[in-house]
Amino acid sequence: MGDLELLLPGEADVLVRGLRSFPLREMGSGGWNQQHENLEKLNMQAILDATASQGEPIQELLVTHRKIPTLVEELIAVEMWKQKVFPVLCKLEDFKPQNTFPIYMVVHHEASIINLLETVFFHKEVCESAEDAVLDLVDYCHRKLTMLVARSGRGSPPEEEESQESTPIQELQKQAELMEFEIALKALSVLRYITDCVDSLSLSTLNCMLSTHNLPCLLVELLEHSPWSRQEGGKMQQFEGGRWQTVAPTEQPKLSKLDGQVWIALYNLLLSPEARTRYCVTSFAKGQLLKLRAFLTDTLLDQLPNLADLQGFLAHLALTETQPPKKDLVLEQIPEIWERLERENRGKWQAIAKHQLRHIFSPSEQDLRLQAQRWAETYSLDILEAVTPERPRCAYCSADASKRCSRCQNEWYCCRECQVKHWKKHGKACVLAAQGDRAK
Numbered sequence: 028m029g030d031l032e033l034l035l036p037g038e039a040d041v042l043v044r045g046l047r048s049f050p051l052r053e054m055g056s057g058g059w060n061q062q063h064e065n066l067e068k069l070n071m072q073a074i075l076d077a078t079a080s081q082g083e084p085i086q087e088l089l090v091t092h093r094k095i096p097t098l099v100e101e102l103i104a105v106e107m108w109k110q111k112v113f114p115v116l117c118k119l120e121d122f123k124p125q126n127t128f129p130i131y132m133v134v135h136h137e138a139s140i141i142n143l144l145e146t147v148f149f150h151k152e153v154c155e156s157a158e159d160a161v162l163d164l165v166d167y168c169h170r171k172l173t174m175l176v177a178r179s180g181r182g183s184p185p186e187e188e189e190s191q192e193s194t195p196i197q198e199l200q201k202q203a204e205l206m207e208f209e210i211a212l213k214a215l216s217v218l219r220y221i222t223d224c225v226d227s228l229s230l231s232t233l234n235c236m237l238s239t240h241n242l243p244c245l246l247v248e249l250l251e252h253s254p255w256s257r258q259e260g261g262k263m264q265q266f267e268g269g270r271w272q273t274v275a276p277t278e279q280p281k282l283s284k285l286d287g288q289v290w291i292a293l294y295n296l297l298l299s300p301e302a303r304t305r306y307c308v309t310s311f312a313k314g315q316l317l318k319l320r321a322f323l324t325d326t327l328l329d330q331l332p333n334l335a336d337l338q339g340f341l342a343h344l345a346l347t348e349t350q351p352p353k354k355d356l357v358l359e360q361i362p363e364i365w366e367r368l369e370r371e372n373r374g375k376w377q378a379i380a381k382h383q384l385r386h387i388f389s390p391s392e393q394d395l396r397l398q399a400q401r402w403a404e405t406y407s408l409d410i411l412e413a414v415t416p417e418r419p420r421c422a423y424c425s426a427d428a429s430k431r432c433s434r435c436q437n438e439w440y441c442c443r444e445c446q447v448k449h450w451k452k453h454g455k456a457c458v459l460a461a462q463g464d465r466a467k
Contacts, residue, residue, distance in 0.1 A: 043088040055387040086147040096160035116380040148220040166362035171214035179252035222295035231360035423449040
């Protein structure tokens, strides 16, 4: 696994074998927290394996033990919890948590799973091992990309800012909103990897992508709006590595990773033999797809030469007659995880929120200290620095940082002034982390 190991092969096997789905009611519980920590370890080890360009046992173990469908179900379950339970929880009159970390772990869980899936779905055998759950994963990605397009009309996502008047819950809600944007960008990459397997997907999945959700047209809208790019203070910025970064004028013609993912997905969906025979190009679809011609510049073709084939396809499309929508009667599979979870929990959202408030999200100081110890063990500093090779950033102003909090060793700052300003927000987490280290 390389010089830096988080998990030994035997340990990874045990963790993968133990992965299971949890009811919404149990999210945040002791068993759930243990699985969240295990997933984070698998996530970091998978990134280490990928960056070291060595064998990737995490991906192989997930395939061998048929755990990709389990991860997809957990992903959709926590997405539902965030939409249905979290807002109810925040509105409960007696919900005044002393510490929001336990809730943050649940909110963050979706990001952990989609990040792991993004890392392992690069391999086609992972997509194949998803079996019927790939249909639910496509449905999930469609929801996230639709949100991205809708959000682009409201401007870029909010920056994580320090507010003197925000309550802990309001801060948590802001973090959840920013996290949602990053999750959607990960979903775009996962969808692109699924399109790499388009010729081996089931007919139901193919129909879901091309007909039910009309992903080619949605991807055109993403290219038009480019929600991961913005103009700020007269400078072009792109969202990369979890933050907005200014792009130098000389670098602006260079294709961004996310734009590249969209183009490759479009290429797969429009030019692969199986998809071409099944995609019904209506007059609306034709109008949308022909917008791509304006983006296919010589500079872009130099960077992705295969798009010359797409350019030829569009030239031919401009001269062909459109097709009426197909009305074939076909019995096909539909995504079932979201519908099943909603059916099982319908009318119970408030009961779930109240149960979690009483039994899960009101831990004692001792429970918090024990949890802090486990977090400190999971998020090893050496491992975190290995999976995040960029220079550390100041937790307050995002400038390059060279000073680390001496107490918890978790946060970085560019100067003493920023550390003092950030203490109001960082203080409780710092004390807990430091207590966790001393308890080892």
